[in-house]
Amino acid sequence: MPLAHIHFMYDLVEGDLQEAKRKLADEVADSIARNVVHHHQGSPKDLVTVVFHDIGADDWAVGGTLFSDRNP
Amino acid sequence: MPLAHIHFMYDLVEGDLQEAKRKLADEVADSIARNVVHHHQGSPKDLVTVVFHDIGADDWAVGGTLFSDRNP
Amino acid sequence: MPLAHIHFMYDLVEGDLQEAKRKLADEVADSIARNVVHHHQGSPKDLVTVVFHDIGADDWAVGGTLFSDRNP
Amino acid sequence: MPLAHIHFMYDLVEGDLQEAKRKLADEVADSIARNVVHHHQGSPKDLVTVVFHDIGADDWAVGGTLFSDRNP
Amino acid sequence: MPLAHIHFMYDLVEGDLQEAKRKLADEVADSIARNVVHHHQGSPKDLVTVVFHDIGADDWAVGGTLFSDRNP
Amino acid sequence: MPLAHIHFMYDLVEGDLQEAKRKLADEVADSIARNVVHHHQGSPKDLVTVVFHDIGADDWAVGGTLFSDRNP
Numbered sequence: 001m002p003l004a005h006i007h008f009m010y011d012l013v014e015g016d017l018q019e020a021k022r023k024l025a026d027e028v029a030d031s032i033a034r035n036v037v038h039h040h041q042g043s044p045k046d047l048v049t050v051v052f053h054d055i056g057a058d059d060w061a062v063g064g065t066l067f068s069d070r071n072p
Numbered sequence: 073m074p075l076a077h078i079h080f081m082y083d084l085v086e087g088d089l090q091e092a093k094r095k096l097a098d099e100v101a102d103s104i105a106r107n108v109v110h111h112h113q114g115s116p117k118d119l120v121t122v123v124f125h126d127i128g129a130d131d132w133a134v135g136g137t138l139f140s141d142r143n144p
Numbered sequence: 145m146p147l148a149h150i151h152f153m154y155d156l157v158e159g160d161l162q163e164a165k166r167k168l169a170d171e172v173a174d175s176i177a178r179n180v181v182h183h184h185q186g187s188p189k190d191l192v193t194v195v196f197h198d199i200g201a202d203d204w205a206v207g208g209t210l211f212s213d214r215n216p
Numbered sequence: 217m218p219l220a221h222i223h224f225m226y227d228l229v230e231g232d233l234q235e236a237k238r239k240l241a242d243e244v245a246d247s248i249a250r251n252v253v254h255h256h257q258g259s260p261k262d263l264v265t266v267v268f269h270d271i272g273a274d275d276w277a278v279g280g281t282l283f284s285d286r287n288p
Numbered sequence: 289m290p291l292a293h294i295h296f297m298y299d300l301v302e303g304d305l306q307e308a309k310r311k312l313a314d315e316v317a318d319s320i321a322r323n324v325v326h327h328h329q330g331s332p333k334d335l336v337t338v339v340f341h342d343i344g345a346d347d348w349a350v351g352g353t354l355f356s357d358r359n360p
Numbered sequence: 361m362p363l364a365h366i367h368f369m370y371d372l373v374e375g376d377l378q379e380a381k382r383k384l385a386d387e388v389a390d391s392i393a394r395n396v397v398h399h400h401q402g403s404p405k406d407l408v409t410v411v412f413h414d415i416g417a418d419d420w421a422v423g424g425t426l427f428s429d430r431n432p
Contacts, residue, residue: 066234115279240324
């Protein structure tokens, strides 16, 4: 029932992207279950949904500047 | 003015994806218009926006496990 | 697994708000299950999550004009 | 710290898409900084995040009709 | 048809919150219309929807620290 | 730069809600920084934004049934 939408740039992940998502989904679901799910609800972690969204370097700006326009 | 963001895995749709979206958009707009739009606002269905978002099997986890890691 | 975020102005609902949400949640889950959930997945409707978000008349603008600034 | 998610159809942009995003990110960050960031927080524009999301013509419906089904 | 969800802390706005939203909605709709709406679509600004979301100081964290736990 | 929107029912949290958010924000930022932020970007955890959203028991439905209509 708790729900996390996580947005990040897949291109910036070093190593295996699927493995990174696997660990992230597991750790986030675990943290949500431990911290904010009522303990009397059976297995709290099973209730947690995590959704990942890829954001391109042209689609993310901080301070009005696209990430793709920043210096490396 | 009412707005629905609907997330699902396009890969799981059997048959014609565009036809599935066509029916879903129409039915959801109709349900929103009937249930939560004030009746004095002209044609309520015209006010409803529906946006679809494709989620990959690697981008959706329930209980900390990616959909792509589940058994079929 | 499919997920709908539905945003509307609760203040504009005539009659019983909870009953309106009850019908809307049921109809939207039903439409999603019929149209975009793979038929071999058991009871598709059980997989659908619907989340409602209240938007105030000061928090919604079309054409650059707040809803609360429009003529009735 | 303020955050804007902006959804539009990239296919409808005439001219250079990256340049359009560049201007939009800058102008939106500037408007947010001027209007809703507390003036005592250093450089307010630096705090603003803008994220763009591409929506396809099959993924956007108004009045229950997909954009791709409308007449031009 | 373009859509912006803008999240910020209403408590941090100095002066009149509704006036701040009024200006922000107008400027963002104007920027979106000028930059990313196809010019042959009539009055592009009328197509833009802007939705504001209030975020509390306990509901926003950067670097893992809640805004309400930061020094002023 | 990575961004997480986490939705849950604040009413279901046992104990101190702010402390629960504090731990959740810290753990999620830490997990995102370890798993999906490029290691050459300075202090990756500082780049992570986490936003919490409260969802009421009338505003969340699974399988077409509002949480507030379920048996305890």
